[in-house]
Amino acid sequence: MDLVLLLQRICDALFNSAIYSSLALALVIIFRSTGLLNFAQGEMATFTAYIAFVLLSGPQPRLTGGGLAGLVPGVPLPIPLAITGAVICGMAGGAVTERALIRPLGRAPDLALVNITIGLLLATNSLMAQWWGTGPRMFPAIFPSGAGQHFNILGARLRYSTVGVWAILLTVLVLLIVLLRHTRTGLAFRAVSISPSNAELVGVRVGPTLMYGWALASGFGALAACLSANSVLLEPNMMLRVLVYAFAAATLGGLDSPKGALVGGVIIGLSQTLIPAYVPFIGFELSVLPALLAMTAILLVRPAGLYGTKRIERV
Amino acid sequence: MRVDFGKLSRKGLLGAALIAAGLAVIPFTATTTGLRQSSQIVISVLAVLGVNVATGYGGMISLGHGVFVGVGAFATGYYVDGLSLPWLVAIALGALTAALSGALIGLPALRIKGIHLALVTLGLAIVFQPLSKRFPKITGGVSGTGIDAKFVSPSWWPSDTRMATAVYRYLFCILVVGIALWATWNLVNSRFGRGMRALRDNDTAAAIYGVDLVAARVQTFAISAGLAGLCGALQVVLVPFVSQEKYGPQESLVIYATAVIGGLGTIWGSVLGVIARTVVGAVGRAAAEVDGFGLIGEFLDLLDEAPFVFGVGLILLTFLFPRGLAGIGRRKQAAD
Numbered sequence: 133m134d135l136v137l138l139l140q141r142i143c144d145a146l147f148n149s150a151i152y153s154s155l156a157l158a159l160v161i162i163f164r165s166t167g168l169l170n171f172a173q174g175e176m177a178t179f180t181a182y183i184a185f186v187l188l189s190g191p192q193p194r195l196t197g198g199g200l201a202g203l204v205p206g207v208p209l210p211i212p213l214a215i216t217g218a219v220i221c222g223m224a225g226g227a228v229t230e231r232a233l234i235r236p237l238g239r240a241p242d243l244a245l246v247n248i249t250i251g252l253l254l255a256t257n258s259l260m261a262q263w264w265g266t267g268p269r270m271f272p273a274i275f276p277s278g279a280g281q282h283f284n285i286l287g288a289r290l291r292y293s294t295v296g297v298w299a300i301l302l303t304v305l306v307l308l309i310v311l312l313r314h315t316r317t318g319l320a321f322r323a324v325s326i327s328p329s330n331a332e333l334v335g336v337r338v339g340p341t342l343m344y345g346w347a348l349a350s351g352f353g354a355l356a357a358c359l360s361a362n363s364v365l366l367e368p369n370m371m372l373r374v375l376v377y378a379f380a381a382a383t384l385g386g387l388d389s390p391k392g393a394l395v396g397g398v399i400i401g402l403s404q405t406l407i408p409a410y411v412p413f414i415g416f417e418l419s420v421l422p423a424l425l426a427m428t429a430i431l432l433v434r435p436a437g438l439y440g441t442k443r444i445e446r447v
Numbered sequence: 448m449r450v451d452f453g454k455l456s457r458k459g460l461l462g463a464a465l466i467a468a469g470l471a472v473i474p475f476t477a478t479t480t481g482l483r484q485s486s487q488i489v490i491s492v493l494a495v496l497g498v499n500v501a502t503g504y505g506g507m508i509s510l511g512h513g514v515f516v517g518v519g520a521f522a523t524g525y526y527v528d529g530l531s532l533p534w535l536v537a538i539a540l541g542a543l544t545a546a547l548s549g550a551l552i553g554l555p556a557l558r559i560k561g562i563h564l565a566l567v568t569l570g571l572a573i574v575f576q577p578l579s580k581r582f583p584k585i586t587g588g589v590s591g592t593g594i595d596a597k598f599v600s601p602s603w604w605p606s607d608t609r610m611a612t613a614v615y616r617y618l619f620c621i622l623v624v625g626i627a628l629w630a631t632w633n634l635v636n637s638r639f640g641r642g643m644r645a646l647r648d649n650d651t652a653a654a655i656y657g658v659d660l661v662a663a664r665v666q667t668f669a670i671s672a673g674l675a676g677l678c679g680a681l682q683v684v685l686v687p688f689v690s691q692e693k694y695g696p697q698e699s700l701v702i703y704a705t706a707v708i709g710g711l712g713t714i715w716g717s718v719l720g721v722i723a724r725t726v727v728g729a730v731g732r733a734a735a736e737v738d739g740f741g742l743i744g745e746f747l748d749l750l751d752e753a754p755f756v757f758g759v760g761l762i763l764l765t766f767l768f769p770r771g772l773a774g775i776g777r778r779k780q781a782a783d
Contacts, residue, residue: 169565169566171566171569233762236766242561242562243502243508244765244769245562246508246510246565247707247764248762250700250703250704250758250761251704251760251761251762252758252762253700253758254704254755254757254761255759256758257697257758258754258755258758259755261752262752262755372696376569376570376573376574413581417577418574418578420570420577421574421577423570424570424571424573427570431555431563431567432558435563
């Protein structure tokens with residue numbers, strides 16, 4: 133086996149790992165607090181990537197979709213600002229979704245929650261296709277990603293963009309930890325995640341706290357979409373496959389464990405690059421299959437994943 | 448669950464009579480294309496019914512029934528072309544193949560439940576397209592493949608013009624769908640069906656009363672996949688061309704949405720869902736014709752997109768009528 137090639141593939145895989153970790157974190161934050169798998173997380177994230185795209189391209193009706201042209205600021209924004217704008221819009225969108233669609237349901241059966249998120253997925257997806265077309269769009273790179281722009285590690289190339297994406301992800305993670313450990317809102321969120329009814333009894337306002345959770349999660353989703361839009365090309369179905377990887381990552385790590393999401397994202401990212409490389413039948417396109425099989429196997433054998441809480445049911 | 452047979456049958460009879468009248472008029476007014484499209488609408492009831500059996504009666508959320516439609520279509524195409532089997536045998540085997548794949552995929556459903564099963568089946572819906580491209584001999588790879596054998600009317604049929612063939616196919620589809628609806632109705636009201644529903648409501652209690660959980664879950668999933676596969680087989684009857692393009696994840700989700708919007712847990716709901724989809728489609732097309740009006744015009748264009756309308760419909764109905772269109776007139780039951 134060519135070791136340099138293997139190292140190279142690992143370096144390449146780390147980029148995807150960061151994206152999957154980020155989206156998996158979004159899924160875990162929501163699952164932990166509401167016990168709901170947000171199937172629309174990917175589409176909501178893609179939508180924010182389109183918002184970043186609109187902010188980047190300035191007032192060009194052809195690009196922005198006719199109805200939105202009036203809302204765009206007069207000048208194209210620089211990339212960091214555009215992405216920040218998109219993340220803020222994403223957080224607002226997440227908060228609104230929780231307030232308008234999830235909270236009114238109360239303690240609904242699984243089926244109702246699946247219906248809401250699937251409805252959101254379908255509606256958002258075709259809304260994007262209608263406004264921006266189904267064709268892929270070029271999204272500018274955030275970090276220099278030209279031919280020579282990489283670190284050399286034992287003969288393998290570690291691209292600046294990979295390092296940059298991880299730097300952003302880790303920074304945001306530190307912020308998240310500070311938020312959860314050292315603020316009252318974070319404390320409230322942790323209380324609600326453990327037990328909504330007990331949190332309510334000690335005076336935590338459960339509804340608004342969950343809204344913060346949704347905003348946080350959608351922020352992570354938006355970040356994942358904006359950071360990956362350059363490499364996978366921006367199109368309405370962009371995050372559909374990524375969502376499977378992220379779900380696989382979240383399941384592997386344990387659906388209620390943020391640490392698990394991070395570790396799971398890294399493992400799934402590595403396997404998504406390495407398995408197709410060494411198993412010819414599974415080409416690039418079919419690399420969703422191992423992720424799906426892994427996810428199914430984990431749910432069958434060890435539903436709690438690596439770090440998740442084991443659920444004990446009384447009959 | 449209390450079922451009021453007298454009231455149900457009167458309402459049901461009226462609805463059935465209206466649908467029958469509508470179906471009877473179509474061959475006299477439509478072109479061959481219109482007839483084919485009507486047939487396609489009729490057979491789509493089967494896929495929706497499949498979701499209904501798994502989710503509505505079996506309590507297993509399936510977001511991936513488009514996969515079984517695809518398996519049924521690919522298999523039927525292969526049997527009739529590759530193996531040169533007669534059409535009726537190929538259709539039956541196609542549905543059976545889908546049922547077997549359903550039983551296989553239903554196996555994880557023995558342990559994976561609720562929202563997690565929804566997740567696995569959604570993954571399945573996403574993986575099906577790239578997977579089917581890997582078997583180009585059967586599926587025609589990326590671009591699909593034509594089926595050489597054509598489903599034509601037998602010799603006793605009065606005429607063999609294009610129109611007569613289209614009418615024959617149309618009536619054949621109605622017959623098959625009618626039989627499937629009748630068989631499913633009997634099934635869900637049989638001992639097996641009662642076990643299935645008991646399983647959905649409380650599996651521990653069902654097991655205590657002697658329902659074999661493993662067998663019931665696998666059989667339910669197989670039957671539901673078989674119904675979807677039958678839909679795929681009839682698609683090949685109507686259009687002798689199979690391609691992975693028709694079986695993307697959105698397709699699966701729209702089938703699911705149709706089943707939920709129509710109403711889960713009633714046979715009638717699946718028919719209602721498809722009728723709603725057809726009506727919404729027609730209204731949407733008409734609305735999309737209206738141009739101009741800036742934002743309003745763009746919104747009207749959106750109504751032509753079935754996924755958009757069904758996505759929004761799914762959300763609205765979950766709030767307004769959690770039991771779907773079929774449940775609108777009915778009193779809320781304590782079990783919910």
